[in-house]
Amino acid sequence: MEKIRCLVSAGPTREYFDPVRFISNPSSGKMGVEIAKAARGFGWETTLILGPTSLEKPEGIEVFDVVSADDMLNRALALFGECDILIMTAAVSDMRPKKKSKAKVKKESLNMAVEFEPTPDILRELSKIRKNQILVGFAAETNDVKSYARGKLASKNLDAIAANDVSKSGSGFAADLNEISLIFKDGREIDLGKDSKSRLAKKLIEILAAEFFPQAGKK
Ligand code: PMT
Numbered sequence: 440m441e442k443i444r445c446l447v448s449a450g451p452t453r454e455y456f457d458p459v460r461f462i463s464n465p466s467s468g469k470m471g472v473e474i475a476k477a478a479r480g481f482g483w484e485t486t487l488i489l490g491p492t493s494l495e496k497p498e499g500i501e502v503f504d505v506v507s508a509d510d511m512l513n514r515a516l517a518l519f520g521e522c523d524i525l526i527m528t529a530a531v532s533d534m535r536p537k538k539k540s541k542a543k544v545k546k547e548s549l550n551m552a553v554e555f556e557p558t559p560d561i562l563r564e565l566s567k568i569r570k571n572q573i574l575v576g577f578a579a580e581t582n583d584v585k586s587y588a589r590g591k592l593a594s595k596n597l598d599a600i601a602a603n604d605v606s607k608s609g610s611g612f613a614a615d616l617n618e619i620s621l622i623f624k625d626g627r628e629i630d631l632g633k634d635s636k637s638r639l640a641k642k643l644i645e646i647l648a649a650e651f652f653p654q655a656g657k658k
Pocket of ligand 1: 449450451465466467468469470471508527528529530531532533558559560561562563575576577578579580591603605611612613614617
């Protein structure tokens with residue numbers, strides 16, 4: 440069998456409301472970069488779409504830098520047709536300011552309410568045009584973690600989702616540790632527990648490989 444082609448998204452997006460101010464979230468990109476490295480280590484041809492982070496680019500992986508949810512969507516649309524599996528770890532900003540000022544907004548005007556609109560839902564858009572691609576999402580939640588994750592698995596029409604408990608300090612956003620359970624479309628769950636992002640990424644890729652590409656093996 441040909442090499443499995445894996446597309447990974449990582450990091451936050453930034454939604455600017457003037458040239459120097461934006462809304463975003465604390466995602467560091469670590470989880471996604473570790474997944475990209477694990478996928479490559481498994482022998483998969485791996486491409487990474489990376490939001491703004493201070494991480495070093497992983498070796499041997501083609502990296503596309505993006506800033507906003509729109510950029511991430513456009514890049515994902517361009518690359519999606521050439522992948523067998525998409526793993527979206529990116530913490531895409533759900534909202535963006537409706538208007539972006541070309542000039543820096545003066546401090547005196549900053550107390551004016553900024554109006555927001557939803558960003559495009561990248562996974563949902565891709566799930567509409569998928570052919571045989573496997574879609575794997577992540578859901579960072581602080582409560583009812585698995586129940587919310589199951590909701591996203593269904594509403595975004597995914598094959599699997601990593602329910603990510605980010606309620607405890609020291610794991611989740613911008614930490615070296617994470618705590619995830621993988622939930623499949625048919626309801627099966629695999630608890631990966633709390634571990635380093637690097638070890639979790641390796642376990643996750645091994646499980647996804649066995650589940651979705653059993654004939655391909657490790658290259
Ligand atoms: O980057 P780190 O610091 O290492 O942190 C890792 C992480 C906590 C960000 C990561 O493990 C994680 O959980 N990522 C998902 C973040 C999240 O809360 O996603 P969500 O629940 O908003 O979205 C669910 C899924 O839909 C995700 O796969 C997301 O990429 C995708 N999505 C979300 C919004 C949107 N507009 N388009 C999307 O495709």
